[in-house]
Amino acid sequence: MSLWPMHRQATGRKRMADFFAMGGYGSYIWPGYAVFLIVLAIDAIAPRLRRKRVLAEVRGKLKRRQARETAA
């Protein structure tokens, strides 16, 4: 470990680069982790969107029924 700050910075960058290189397998590891995170993010977000749609449908049905009852 060198006491020179510039040298230390270079070591930090190299360690970072080593980490992302994954011993030469980075191009297999990182897409795998990306797919995992993206698919699970979709899994969490999709129901939220559907919830909005379902609630709007329930309100729509209720409104139509009330309109019918008022007319009758």
Added chain:
Amino acid sequence: MNRLVLWFHKIGSPPTFYRIAGALAPWLFGLAILLGAFGLYGGLVLAPRDYQQGDAYRLIFLHVPCAWMSLFAYAFMAVNAFIALVWRIKLSEILAMASAPIGAAFTFITLVTGSLWGKPMWGTWWTWDARLTSELVLLFLYLGVIGLYHAIEDRRQAARAASFLALIGIVNIPIVHFSVNWWNTLHQGSTVRLMGPSKISSDMLWPLLTMALATHIWFFASLLARTRIGLLELDGGKDWARDVALADAPAGNGAKAHG
């Protein structure tokens, strides 16, 4: 009726389940994300390089937990499908149908990470090996259940037809699980065992088990979130669902609850 049956009946009633699931789901999502971050840090940073596979083995921390989940979600779906068909319990129909897309997501991740792992280790993205083929069949079964559920107009009839398909598909589960023992092909055998010692060092095992726990918790978080919507959809005409819908409405846009 004894107290347990009463309790069960109360939990299973849509408004109660909706409320409890709504209170639990955010905590489960949070816990799954925390554990997942911890497990991935352990797997990517702390765990040592494998002496045979180098860093390529680090896909195990996604591949194996997701593969376990692909089977777990199917078993969960099949048990609820069985209950739905025999006792016609509404909640079970919805639980079964809610687990299908989550199981499909985990199966998809399993296939993709397996492919990305196979290329550098076996030299091919895909092979018609027994384990890979049966896992692909599992994905098609999930898609079949989801497709059938959405192809039939009446929600309850749709759930029963899809539950029936889910039950037939359960023959595939032991085939996926035992395929590496029955046919000796490219896919390696089990690394982690319930009985007897696992063939993996402990600084690799704990991130793997942490990820397994995180994905299980995620499954239940997503399941509860999806089941709530299923209940709202099915009970759309009932008072409790209307109250939820009206409470959610943007100001000035709601109808009166009891008009």
